[in-house]
Amino acid sequence: MASFLRAATVRAQPSLARVSRSSLLTQAHRHTPHPTLSRRTYAASAHGDHGHADRPQGTYDQGEQVAAFTSFLVFGGIMTYLLWKPGNLPGHSIYKLDAVNPLDKTNSTANGAPDAANESIESPADQTATPDEAPEAKPAATGTGADEVTNAVEIVRPLGTFYKYVIIGGGTAAFHALKAIKQTDPQADVLVIGAEPLPPYSRPQLSKEMWGSKQRKALKFDNWAGDETSVFYKDASAYAVVHADPTAAPEGDHLVFKTPADRRKPLLLLKHRATALDVEKAQVTLDSGRVIQYGKVLLATGGTPRRLAATIDLPDHLRPHVTTFRTLEDFQRLDALTDTRKHVVIVGGGLLGSELACALTAKFKAVGRDGGHVTQVCRSEDGVLADVLPTYLVRWTTEQLRDYGVEVLKRKDVVSITEAATFKEGSAPQLAIEFKDGAVVEADHLVQAVGIEPNVELARAAGLEIDPVHGGIVVNAELEARRNVFVAGDAASYYDMLLGRRREEHYDHAAQTGHLAGKNMCGETSPYVYQPAFWSDLGPKISFDSVGKVDPKLPTASVWAQDSPMGLTEGEAVAAGTASAPTTSTTTMAQTTAAATQSGPTRYEHGLVYYMDNNKIVGMVTWNLPGRVELARQVVLRGEFQYKHIQGLTRMFNIHRLDMKPEAKEVKEVEGQ
Numbered sequence: 001m002a003s004f005l006r007a008a009t010v011r012a013q014p015s016l017a018r019v020s021r022s023s024l025l026t027q028a029h030r031h032t033p034h035p036t037l038s039r040r041t042y043a044a045s046a047h048g049d050h051g052h053a054d055r056p057q058g059t060y061d062q063g064e065q066v067a068a069f070t071s072f073l074v075f076g077g078i079m080t081y082l083l084w085k086p087g088n089l090p091g092h093s094i095y096k097l098d099a100v101n102p103l104d105k106t107n108s109t110a111n112g113a114p115d116a117a118n119e120s121i122e123s124p125a126d127q128t129a130t131p132d133e134a135p136e137a138k139p140a141a142t143g144t145g146a147d148e149v150t151n152a153v154e155i156v157r158p159l160g161t162f163y164k165y166v167i168i169g170g171g172t173a174a175f176h177a178l179k180a181i182k183q184t185d186p187q188a189d190v191l192v193i194g195a196e197p198l199p200p201y202s203r204p205q206l207s208k209e210m211w212g213s214k215q216r217k218a219l220k221f222d223n224w225a226g227d228e229t230s231v232f233y234k235d236a237s238a239y240a241v242v243h244a245d246p247t248a249a250p251e252g253d254h255l256v257f258k259t260p261a262d263r264r265k266p267l268l269l270l271k272h273r274a275t276a277l278d279v280e281k282a283q284v285t286l287d288s289g290r291v292i293q294y295g296k297v298l299l300a301t302g303g304t305p306r307r308l309a310a311t312i313d314l315p316d317h318l319r320p321h322v323t324t325f326r327t328l329e330d331f332q333r334l335d336a337l338t339d340t341r342k343h344v345v346i347v348g349g350g351l352l353g354s355e356l357a358c359a360l361t362a363k364f365k366a367v368g369r370d371g372g373h374v375t376q377v378c379r380s381e382d383g384v385l386a387d388v389l390p391t392y393l394v395r396w397t398t399e400q401l402r403d404y405g406v407e408v409l410k411r412k413d414v415v416s417i418t419e420a421a422t423f424k425e426g427s428a429p430q431l432a433i434e435f436k437d438g439a440v441v442e443a444d445h446l447v448q449a450v451g452i453e454p455n456v457e458l459a460r461a462a463g464l465e466i467d468p469v470h471g472g473i474v475v476n477a478e479l480e481a482r483r484n485v486f487v488a489g490d491a492a493s494y495y496d497m498l499l500g501r502r503r504e505e506h507y508d509h510a511a512q513t514g515h516l517a518g519k520n521m522c523g524e525t526s527p528y529v530y531q532p533a534f535w536s537d538l539g540p541k542i543s544f545d546s547v548g549k550v551d552p553k554l555p556t557a558s559v560w561a562q563d564s565p566m567g568l569t570e571g572e573a574v575a576a577g578t579a580s581a582p583t584t585s586t587t588t589m590a591q592t593t594a595a596a597t598q599s600g601p602t603r604y605e606h607g608l609v610y611y612m613d614n615n616k617i618v619g620m621v622t623w624n625l626p627g628r629v630e631l632a633r634q635v636v637l638r639g640e641f642q643y644k645h646i647q648g649l650t651r652m653f654n655i656h657r658l659d660m661k662p663e664a665k666e667v668k669e670v671e672g673q
Helices: 002-008 014-018 021-030 040-045 062-088 117-123 146-152 172-184 328-337 351-367 391-404 457-461 507-521 629-638 645-654
Strands: 156-159 162-168 190-193 221-223 226-231 253-259 267-269 274-278 283-286 291-299 302-303 322-324 342-349 371-378 407-409 415-417 429-435 440-443 444-450 452-454 480-482 485-487 492-496 500-502 533-538 544-546 556-561 589-592 607-613 614-622
Touching: 021 407, 040 062, 040 351, 117 172, 172 190, 172 291, 274 457, 291 507, 328 444, 342 351, 342 440, 351 391, 351 440, 351 533, 391 407, 391 533, 415 480, 429 492, 485 507, 492 533, 507 533, 533 629, 556 645, 607 645, 614 629, 629 645
Parallel strands: 162 190, 162 291, 190 267, 291 485, 322 444, 342 371, 342 444, 371 407
Antiparallel strands: 156 253, 221 226, 274 283, 283 291, 302 452, 415 429, 429 440, 480 485, 492 500, 533 544, 544 614, 556 589, 556 607, 607 614
């Protein structure tokens, strides 16, 4: 013991300043950090900053140690008695300090137990939950008798006038921001304002898995693991849902919510919109006229589906037969009407239009509908997904959709929608859809899938900057538009340090920006350096992931696995337009310019597409190669790989193994090739 105490008082030697990072972190755990340094700053600061070199030297005095130990026994016993004795008195309870959140040590145990409402929101970000999975609110185990009864009772509270965090929007970005806030600041009061009548849910499944689900009427689908999953991130019981007070007078805005007395559930105000934002006064005005003050506010306002010009002046009796597709209500409506209507026209050749065309075709096939079919209308002369894929792959994909049963019309613009001349009295009206070239198609229903407009009017009226090129609300790298005003999801125009200013409309981006914005609202200052991805499934033969900047106007290089009776090694390459693909190679690579077409293989079943800007790889598509998107993300994030590296990169993706589940690899392996 004596030798240990002497060693602890020895002045740090100068050589300690040259320790490795791992050694430095070890030292950081052995000593108490400086009170003004955060954990991250402390671990990364210079060794002398922690005061290790300033420890006073002195000799070891055994008499002083004996006196100190005696004082500890005497006064420690007194303090122990005083602290624990009141626990036995009536009206007192001993608080169990478990599950302390290190990010909020002052409030996380204020109620004596972990917050059950917080647990219901803090599930992993990449999973959805069935309503049964949301933990039910249970009283905290903080005592007996009257205390236990009080904690078990739900109380009714009026909607307040100030909330530390206010989230405007009820979609994916809003939900992930809410989770991040409750994980970081569990005891904070959070108000979520959503225009829809439903709690937050996952949108991608509305055009994908939900259509093949036997439980879609119950709003459930089978996830990638085959487990039945709810489309809702959490059941409504995970929130304190704000509603009108039934006991109040009809006039006025009397909003209340029920919540356990000992917990702070996040508040969910549905079927309301924010109509004004005052940045200087830090307040939001609702459509009811109520004013809410905020500490920090997040604009997760999403977007509104665009409408065709031909639909603006539709007669009232035709309007129900011409719809958009974005919400859960839109899904339910389209699912119900396609139970009886045979011919659906989808206008839009992008991801949503193509996924819906395949999903509805599959539904018609499954029920054996006589004459039921889908027509997809594209403006591009080449076919579907022309805003994502190179031309040769657009044409090939279009043919695959046709083989699947989708009628694809290319190079078409809708100019008018009227009632068909074949309309029969007493039956549902049919639409006559006329195109710019004079062609006319009759259909039972038309779905508009022509993109969205970001919802920026609230921000514009508040004086926030709107991106004139990409649309969206301009934010800095921390997703902040103004002091204490953050933006996430479809409505955010952010600066990508690799690819420049961008605005994305995909699920992955919404989830990641929502999470980061929530963290930064709680005091972090982390920049958004993530490269979002998106995925699409088109029938049984096409499934692809995309990451980075996938602009078909950019030069691309593609590598495709080919059947080969001779089984040659990878690396055989041809340039598009200059040679034919060798039939004996197992891999074919083609380089294209923005205007080039492909003259290589005629089957594109498994492969990679690299998008290049200034000869650097800025985006990738992995085609029918599950489990590779994270590796593709690493390639793009490096920001330094060029065309000359493609063969080496392709070997890492192992495009001939379809069952591969690759671990994260170091992409530096291909440097210099």
